[in-house]
Amino acid sequence: MSQLPILPISSIGSLPKPPDLFQAEMAPLEQQDRAWMRQAQETAVADWLATQESLGIDVLVDGEQYRRSITTYFLEGWGCADIDPDAVWVLDNMYGQRAVIKRPATESRTLLLDWYQFAAARAQSELKVTVTGPYTLRDWVFDLHYPDRAAAVLAMAEYVREEVQALVAAGVRYLQIDEPAFVTRYDQPAELDVAIEGMRRICAGLPEHVTIFTHMCYGAFHEVYPKMLELPAQVFCLELAHVAPEMLDILRQHPFPADRGMGYGVVDAQDPRVESVEEIEARIRLALEYFAPEQLWINPDCGLQVVPRESAVAKLENLVAATHRVRQSLA
Amino acid sequence: MLVTTSGRFPIVSNGQHPLRAAVEEWRARVTPTPEAAWQDTELRAVQAETQAELLAAQSEAGADILDTGYVPVYDEWFQMARAAPDLEVAAPLRYLDTNTYYHHWVLDKVPKRNGESPIVSAYRHAASLTDVPLKPTLFGPYTIYAYADRQGPGDTPEAFAALVDMWAADVAALAAAGAKYVQIEESVVLRPKHRADFPLVAQAVERIASAAPDTTVVVHLACGEIGDLLLPFLEIPGLGGLGLDFTDAYRAPNLAALKQWRGDTFLQAGIADARSIRVETEADLHETLNAISANVPAERCWAAPSTTLLHLPRHAAFEKLAKLASAAHSFNGKRTLP
Ligand SMILES: [Zn+2]
Numbered sequence: 001m002s003q004l005p006i007l008p009i010s011s012i013g014s015l016p017k018p019p020d021l022f023q024a025e026m027a028p029l030e031q032q033d034r035a036w037m038r039q040a041q042e043t044a045v046a047d048w049l050a051t052q053e054s055l056g057i058d059v060l061v062d063g064e065q066y067r068r069s070i071t072t073y074f075l076e077g078w079g080c081a082d083i084d085p086d087a088v089w090v091l092d093n094m095y096g097q098r099a100v101i102k103r104p105a106t107e108s109r110t111l112l113l114d115w116y117q118f119a120a121a122r123a124q125s126e127l128k129v130t131v132t133g134p135y136t137l138r139d140w141v142f143d144l145h146y147p148d149r150a151a152a153v154l155a156m157a158e159y160v161r162e163e164v165q166a167l168v169a170a171g172v173r174y175l176q177i178d179e180p181a182f183v184t185r186y187d188q189p190a191e192l193d194v195a196i197e198g199m200r201r202i203c204a205g206l207p208e209h210v211t212i213f214t215h216m217c218y219g220a221f222h223e224v225y226p227k228m229l230e231l232p233a234q235v236f237c238l239e240l241a242h243v244a245p246e247m248l249d250i251l252r253q254h255p256f257p258a259d260r261g262m263g264y265g266v267v268d269a270q271d272p273r274v275e276s277v278e279e280i281e282a283r284i285r286l287a288l289e290y291f292a293p294e295q296l297w298i299n300p301d302c303g304l305q306v307v308p309r310e311s312a313v314a315k316l317e318n319l320v321a322a323t324h325r326v327r328q329s330l331a
Numbered sequence: 332m333l334v335t336t337s338g339r340f341p342i343v344s345n346g347q348h349p350l351r352a353a354v355e356e357w358r359a360r361v362t363p364t365p366e367a368a369w370q371d372t373e374l375r376a377v378q379a380e381t382q383a384e385l386l387a388a389q390s391e392a393g394a395d396i397l398d399t400g401y402v403p404v405y406d407e408w409f410q411m412a413r414a415a416p417d418l419e420v421a422a423p424l425r426y427l428d429t430n431t432y433y434h435h436w437v438l439d440k441v442p443k444r445n446g447e448s449p450i451v452s453a454y455r456h457a458a459s460l461t462d463v464p465l466k467p468t469l470f471g472p473y474t475i476y477a478y479a480d481r482q483g484p485g486d487t488p489e490a491f492a493a494l495v496d497m498w499a500a501d502v503a504a505l506a507a508a509g510a511k512y513v514q515i516e517e518s519v520v521l522r523p524k525h526r527a528d529f530p531l532v533a534q535a536v537e538r539i540a541s542a543a544p545d546t547t548v549v550v551h552l553a554c555g556e557i558g559d560l561l562l563p564f565l566e567i568p569g570l571g572g573l574g575l576d577f578t579d580a581y582r583a584p585n586l587a588a589l590k591q592w593r594g595d596t597f598l599q600a601g602i603a604d605a606r607s608i609r610v611e612t613e614a615d616l617h618e619t620l621n622a623i624s625a626n627v628p629a630e631r632c633w634a635a636p637s638t639t640l641l642h643l644p645r646h647a648a649f650e651k652l653a654k655l656a657s658a659a660h661s662f663n664g665k666r667t668l669p
Contacts, residue, residue: 084608085345086644091423091432092405093354095343098644100608140430142608142644184428187523187555188580218425223524270422 014303015063079106109162135195139181157198186223237263239301265301280322338639393656401453438485506543521555540569547571553638572597578604601637616658634659
């Protein structure tokens with residue numbers, strides 16, 4: 001972390017896909033032209049790495065150009081789930097295909113290794129690898145195999161741990177474990193404990209030079225704070241562009257610990273409207289009222305995959321400009 | 332024991348459904364807005380056909396009190412907003428922990444009703460298609476209020492009372508159209524930070540029930556523990572039925588709470604887990620029904636899914652409903668044997 005500037009800027013995870021790739025991946029796996037897909041995915045990853053570097057992002061992501069969704073990519077890839085053909089309603093006229101866990105993993109748990117190596121060979125800047133956390137891998141899908149939710153989460157934790165071990169052995173220094181589902185059952189303390197135990201098993205014994213991030217979104221974070229600090233992450237990347245007053249209240253009551261980092265979300269990841277540099281700067285300055293400059297990271301609220309590409313690029317551009325302004329005033 | 336459903340159903344099968352296709356086709360030819368969807372006669376015709384299909388599917392699965400089968404083009408929170416057209420409906424918000432998203436209201440003024448919501452005409456259409464009793468489901472005024480972006484005059488007791496009046500008027504219209512049952516969805520009040528708002532829900536239910544005195548008004552509370560709110564709910568004047576969740580983490584605490592059950596309110600017992608794809612066995616369902624009937628007479632109890640089956644793939648939703656119906660009907664049989 002020493003070579004990074006103050007207020008380091010990172011991306012969160014997903015970035016918009018080229019339309020032809022997005023269309024192609026909607027087809028069932030067995031109907032996809034795998035060679036064409038791989039080529040298109042590699043081109044898209046390389047393009048996003050170059051774009052982020054040119055924008056001045058300090059820690060890059062590969063944009064998850066090869067993942068259909070944050071759950072099915074892993075569960076299908078590990079061989080433990082099938083996709084239910086009857087898509088489930090999400091909102092408006094949008095329906096999502098859900099994975100159904102049916103068996104223990106049958107394929108190796110090193111899906112991310114060659115994508116990391118592909119990115120590392122192309123990026124000059126630091127890379128952050130994102131992996132879906134075990135609690136979300138269970139909560140957002142259906143399960144016909146494990147006896148209960150906890151058993152499924154802990155089984156998924158073992159598979160994620162194997163992915164992470166392979167990545168760390170290959171040189172990964174920034175690792176983000178996404179747990180957007182962590183905030184959803186906040187009224188059930190036992191659920192939060194299972195999610196925490198899952199992440200502990202993944203992180204146990206990792207070398208000190210590896211920085212663990214976690215990311216949560218869609219959240220009533222104030223419902224799970226300060227409990228969320230039991231997650232063994234060094235940096236918490238949260239959706240805070242429209243921070244709830246309740247969250248600021250609770251941060252005043254329980255100040256964020258000085259030895260943890262906050263990846264403060266400063267641009268909306270759902271709304272295509274591009275925030276101005278001034279708007280984003282004001283959000284960063286609000287963050288500085290609650291966090292010391294040395295513990296703050298600046299990032300979008302979430303992966304930017306649902307906004308159009310031009311909008312994602314413009315948001316990142318303004319995010320970088322706003323961060324530079326604040327850095328100058330801190331210097 | 333009667334079997335009822337709880338709100339809307341999934342439609343897509345193998346990626347397809349005529350309504351899904353019709354909405355996509357409509358979106359390509361117009362500027363899609365909720366009002367434009369409502370005005371579009373082609374879309375409304377496909378929605379009406381979908382109602383017929385879903386009514387038949389529920390009956391075939393063995394349900395005794397059916398949902399109207401209405402599937403909105405956007406989501407249910409828009410439906411009531413159509414009754415107050417000067418209100419803005421804003422971005423989608425995640426609803427509870429269900430991974431589904433509903434568009435929240437901007438309440439910046441005291442809302443004013445300007446005609447009935449599409450729920451009423453959907454009920455009339457369903458009632459013209461079947462003689463089986465129907466139970467239209469409405470998200471309740473408290474849920475809309477709790478999720479709303481409330482500002483100024485929209486964040487006042489007058490605004491809430493006006494919302495409740497809108498619901499009461501729609502429920503009165505449903506009753507006038509022949510509805511014997513109406514379900515009001517207010518699960519959010521069981522969430523820790525909303526429980527203190529129970530008096531608002533009580534005020535709403537009493538007012539709505541008084542607008543339709545011959546209709547059984549069921550308040551449905553999924554995904555939560557009833558706990559110390561059970562008796563206050565049972566004491567709401569006019570409450571006809573209470574829906575509770577007896578699945579997953581809520582099974583044990585809600586079974587324990589039933590020891591306090593009193594009066595002749597119907598219990599809509601959510602015993603089939605509407606958020607798990609695993610279809611319960613008849614033995615599982617009978618075990619829960621036995622535990623319930625220790626405190627609530629079987630004839631005052633309806634078997635139901637724990638919440639809307641919308642969260643499941645379509646095949647699983649109807650398999651679950653069929654298993655629920657056969658378990659509840661055979662439980663009935665068992666209880667009446669000498
Ligand atoms: Zn996110």
